[in-house]
Amino acid sequence: xxxxxxxxxxxxxxxxxxxxxxxxxxxxxxxxxxxxxxxxxxxxxxxxxxxxxxxxxxxxxxxxxxxxxxxxxxxxxxxxxxxxxxxxxxxxxxxxxxxxxxxxxxxxxxxxxxx
Amino acid sequence: xxxxxxxxxxxxxxxxxxxxxxxxxxxxxxxxxxxxxxxxxxxxxxxxxxxxxxxxxxxxxxxxxxxxxxxxxxxxxxxxxxxxxxxxxxxxxxxxxxxxxxxxxxxxxxxxxxxxxxxxxxxxxxxxxxxxxxxxxxxxxxxxxxxxxxxxxxxxxxxxxxxxxx
Amino acid sequence: xxxxxxxxxxxxxxxxxxxxxxxxxxxxxxxxxxxxxxxxxxxxxxxxxxxxxxxxxxxxxxxxxxxxxxxxxxxxxxxxxxxxxxxxxxxxxxxxxxxxxxxxxxxxxxxxxxxxxxxxxxxxxxxxxxxxxxxxxxxxxxxxxxxxxxxxxxxxxxxxxxxxxxxxxxxxxxxxxxxxxxxxxxxxxxxxxxxxxxxxxxxxxxxxxxxxxxxxxxxxxxxxxxxxx
Numbered sequence: 001x002x003x004x005x006x007x008x009x010x011x012x013x014x015x016x017x018x019x020x021x022x023x024x025x026x027x028x029x030x031x032x033x034x035x036x037x038x039x040x041x042x043x044x045x046x047x048x049x050x051x052x053x054x055x056x057x058x059x060x061x062x063x064x065x066x067x068x069x070x071x072x073x074x075x076x077x078x079x080x081x082x083x084x085x086x087x088x089x090x091x092x093x094x095x096x097x098x099x100x101x102x103x104x105x106x107x108x109x110x111x112x113x114x115x
Numbered sequence: 116x117x118x119x120x121x122x123x124x125x126x127x128x129x130x131x132x133x134x135x136x137x138x139x140x141x142x143x144x145x146x147x148x149x150x151x152x153x154x155x156x157x158x159x160x161x162x163x164x165x166x167x168x169x170x171x172x173x174x175x176x177x178x179x180x181x182x183x184x185x186x187x188x189x190x191x192x193x194x195x196x197x198x199x200x201x202x203x204x205x206x207x208x209x210x211x212x213x214x215x216x217x218x219x220x221x222x223x224x225x226x227x228x229x230x231x232x233x234x235x236x237x238x239x240x241x242x243x244x245x246x247x248x249x250x251x252x253x254x255x256x257x258x259x260x261x262x263x264x265x266x267x268x269x270x271x272x273x274x275x276x277x278x279x280x281x
Numbered sequence: 282x283x284x285x286x287x288x289x290x291x292x293x294x295x296x297x298x299x300x301x302x303x304x305x306x307x308x309x310x311x312x313x314x315x316x317x318x319x320x321x322x323x324x325x326x327x328x329x330x331x332x333x334x335x336x337x338x339x340x341x342x343x344x345x346x347x348x349x350x351x352x353x354x355x356x357x358x359x360x361x362x363x364x365x366x367x368x369x370x371x372x373x374x375x376x377x378x379x380x381x382x383x384x385x386x387x388x389x390x391x392x393x394x395x396x397x398x399x400x401x402x403x404x405x406x407x408x409x410x411x412x413x414x415x416x417x418x419x420x421x422x423x424x425x426x427x428x429x430x431x432x433x434x435x436x437x438x439x440x441x442x443x444x445x446x447x448x449x450x451x452x453x454x455x456x457x458x459x460x461x462x463x464x465x466x467x468x469x470x471x472x473x474x475x476x477x478x479x480x481x482x483x484x485x486x487x488x489x490x491x492x493x494x495x496x497x498x499x500x501x502x503x504x505x506x507x508x509x510x
Contacts, residue, residue: 019152051197058204062495070147194335
């Protein structure tokens with residue numbers, strides 16, 4: 001039991017850090033869903049099946065859908081990362097030295113790109 | 116050497132998630148990343164509350180699967196956390212809706228850019244000059260005159276022309 | 282500077298939480314309220330799932346507060362997003378996989394959602410979990426065919442009726458027995474589907490309300506225009 005818990009806790013902590021460290025916002029949304037899924041498995045280990053069911057349905061399901069919809073409406077449904085915003089883990093000196101980002105243009109096709 | 120017991124691992128996970136979430140909330144430069152960090156912090160907080168009700172050697176709080184009278188874990192924190200999880204998703208959905216409106220109005224979700232523009236808009240709407248120290252420092256000593264060909268020319272009221280901001 | 286300040290703040294927060302965790306005594310909870318509830322749940326409410334018995338029986342008033350918070354959030358999100366312009370372009374249809382899958386998934390998700398809602402007092406489940414699954418079922422259908430508009434008026438009518446049913450059951454308990462939202466109707470045999478008095482009715486009302494509310498909220502977000510700033 002301890003080893004399973006250790007593996008899942010490592011998964012949860014790594015994906016929580018990935019929410020902040022990933023450049024692409026799609027990756028950050030997926031990482032937060034993975035963290036919620038790991039937490040729901042931890043709820044089963046702590047003998048709370050109702051809470052595990054709720055967290056799995058809400059955190060890994062509905063919250064991911066809301067984030068994906070929001071990303072599509074915000075024109076951020078692309079893989080290269082958020083243009084114009086500094087990476088959260090840069091230092092202040094790097095941010096001051098970087099050239100100012102250009103003004104964000106509106107989404108080119110209204111976010112209607114789809115594979 | 117910290118022993119690797121179940122207790123240490125679970126408490127580390129819960130407190131670590133809360134700290135990572137708060138850290139991301141304070142440090143993020145993009146509003147959507149703030150919402151994601153808040154969601155991580157909420158999951159950590161819920162885990163911490165459920166851990167408070169754990170009892171070693173007990174079963175889940177459902178009658179009918181073991182002999183009556185066996186020890187059960189505390190059901191009260193689980194009921195509270197159920198409420199908290201559902202409210203968390205409601206808050207997140209409302210935050211995404213507000214972000215969509217902000218994006219429609221200002222065209223960007225970068226925090227520093229938004230702060231600049233919003234303060235400029237508020238000062239312009241109120242009709243007062245923006246009192247940031249680079250434009251009009253307090254005290255009697257005036258700023259040195261800006262050369263005529265420079266890009267950042269303030270107008271008479273004291274704030275930058277909007278299309279010059281970058 | 283902001284990095285250092287936030288690091289100090291996070292370390293301080295971690296220290297506070299560690300102090301609390303050290304005093305909690307993992308594995309030996311005091312359970313001041315929990316022991317009474319565990320001892321009395323079988324007689325008072327008659328449900329096999331004690332967590333659902335607390336959510337809809339002992340703390341039914343808190344559930345009413347939670348429903349109103351969800352209602353406020355969903356309505357506020359709908360107000361913030363505003364109306365869709367009449368001539369705005371539609372989203373493209375979901376691809377082949379989503380279209381074919383939605384036809385298969387929709388009835389199965391509705392079935393699973395209804396199962397979780399109805400069996401909430403016997404197995405892990407209940408109103409909220411089943412409501413979320415029902416919302417996902419309706420939303421899969423919306424995504425696969427975005428040109429079919431969701432009827433927001435019908436969603437609001439269903440949501441209002443379900444919420445009113447919850448309050449009406451509570452007022453009926455107040456009139457009959459003196460306490461708002463007291464578990465009424467005889468308990469039946471524990472473990473049967475028709476047991477635990479009014480609790481399955483409350484659970485179903487909450488399930489329908491949460492499901493329609495979240496489906497309406499998702500439809501609002503997905504129907505808002507991809508705006509040009």
